[in-house]
Amino acid sequence: MADTKNYDIIIVGGGPAGLACGQYSARAGRKTVIIEEMAPGGQTMIIDEIENYPGLEKISGYELAMKFEQQATGFGCEIAYAAVNFIKRLDDGSFELTTSDGTFASPVVVIATGAKHRNLEVPGEKEMIGHGVSYCATCDGPFFRKKKILVCGGGDSACQESMYLRKLSDDVTVAHRRDRFRAQASIVKAMTDAGIKTKMNTTVQSINSENNKVRSVTFLDKTSGETYTEEFDGVFIFVGNIPQTQLVPDCEKDEAGFIKTDSRMMTSIPGIYAIGDVRATPFRQIVTAAADGAVAAHYASEYIDERNNNAY
Numbered sequence: 001m002a003d004t005k006n007y008d009i010i011i012v013g014g015g016p017a018g019l020a021c022g023q024y025s026a027r028a029g030r031k032t033v034i035i036e037e038m039a040p041g042g043q044t045m046i047i048d049e050i051e052n053y054p055g056l057e058k059i060s061g062y063e064l065a066m067k068f069e070q071q072a073t074g075f076g077c078e079i080a081y082a083a084v085n086f087i088k089r090l091d092d093g094s095f096e097l098t099t100s101d102g103t104f105a106s107p108v109v110v111i112a113t114g115a116k117h118r119n120l121e122v123p124g125e126k127e128m129i130g131h132g133v134s135y136c137a138t139c140d141g142p143f144f145r146k147k148k149i150l151v152c153g154g155g156d157s158a159c160q161e162s163m164y165l166r167k168l169s170d171d172v173t174v175a176h177r178r179d180r181f182r183a184q185a186s187i188v189k190a191m192t193d194a195g196i197k198t199k200m201n202t203t204v205q206s207i208n209s210e211n212n213k214v215r216s217v218t219f220l221d222k223t224s225g226e227t228y229t230e231e232f233d234g235v236f237i238f239v240g241n242i243p244q245t246q247l248v249p250d251c252e253k254d255e256a257g258f259i260k261t262d263s264r265m266m267t268s269i270p271g272i273y274a275i276g277d278v279r280a281t282p283f284r285q286i287v288t289a290a291a292d293g294a295v296a297a298h299y300a301s302e303y304i305d306e307r308n309n310n311a312y
Contacts, residue, residue, distance in 0.1 A: 005080075007033045007104065007106045009033075009297070010108065013042065013111065014041065015276055016042065016290050017292050018276070019040060019077075020289070020291075020293030020297075021293030022077035022079075022293075022297075024293065024294045025301065026075040026076040028298075032076070032077045032078065035082055037081070040068070040079060041062070041069070042276075043061075045061055047060070050286065053287060080104075082102075084247055085098045086098040089271075093107070094107045095109045109271065110300065111267070111272065111278055112293070114243075114276055115244060115277040115278060119239075122205060127209065128214050131209070132235060137161035137165050137236055138164060142168060144168060146168070147233035147234060148171045148173075148234075149168075149169050150217055150236070151165065151172065151173065152238065152239055153240075154180075157238040159191045163190060165236065166194045174198050176201075179200050199219065204235075216229050216230060217229065245258075245259055251272060258281070259279045261273070265296035273299070
């Protein structure tokens with residue numbers, strides 16, 4: 001098609017993985033575009049403070065995301081703001097992407113779509129979103145300054161976000177359904193040292209409201225079997241993520257729905273790579289997402305060379 005935009009490498013998603021991939025790909029001389037629906041940075045944009053990115057002291061997620069974007073575009077990577085609706089594999093093995101900004105084509109597609117928050121799926125949760133239920137501490141935490149806050153979850157995100165909320169309130173509790181946290185030991189220690197209370201082996205049964213605001217939470221103590229209700233003003237939920245894989249339904253995935261890749265970040269479909277939080281990996285951090293992007297860019301470039309050589 002005459003109006004199709006052609007690239008060497010198309011990256012779907014502009015989080016740290018996608019931006020790193022764009023930087024390395026463009027720097028290698030490949031015509032590269034990142035197609036991002038919202039804004040570059042992904043979930044990094046809502047992280048209050050990052051202290052473990054190599055080579056940098058404490059920095060906000062927003063600032064780090066901007067640095068990623070500036071480096072990528074500085075090397076010539078383009079960013080197109082559009083929603084990708086469909087990815088079609090053509091007869092020659094290349095790909096055509098239908099988007100809200102027209103049609104894009106490339107021999108390589110890198111999936112960097114990340115993952116979205118998982119819900120508790122309890123009564124009152126959906127109804128109270130924006131009225132006391134939140135999935136973003138930096139976005140909504142200031143509304144609950146000096147109020148009683150509940151954090152749900154047991155991984156790195158839940159524990160880290162509880163420490164941010166502790167800056168705003170002296171009364172923060174973390175509830176986790178297991179008997180131990182899944183978060184890194186150093187993070188759990190920092191949370192404990194900050195005076196954050198915990199409810200272990202405890203699940204939320206319902207989020208209760210009054211006058212269109214969260215007023216209390218009903219819990220189940222899994223050890224005793226007791227159900228009880230406690231007053232809270234805000235509930236912040238960090239119980240895992242759902243990988244955004246809708247665009248590549250035929251790629252092989254693990255039992256949790258994350259895309260499987262080899263060490264080159266190639267998926268089960270030649271020419272499609274997956275990086276960052278959307279792929280099956282035992283550890284999800286900004287630094288590992290960026291590494292995924294660099295690896296994918298390198299091997300995608302090799303894949304293009306091999307493809308071109310085989311065409312002759």
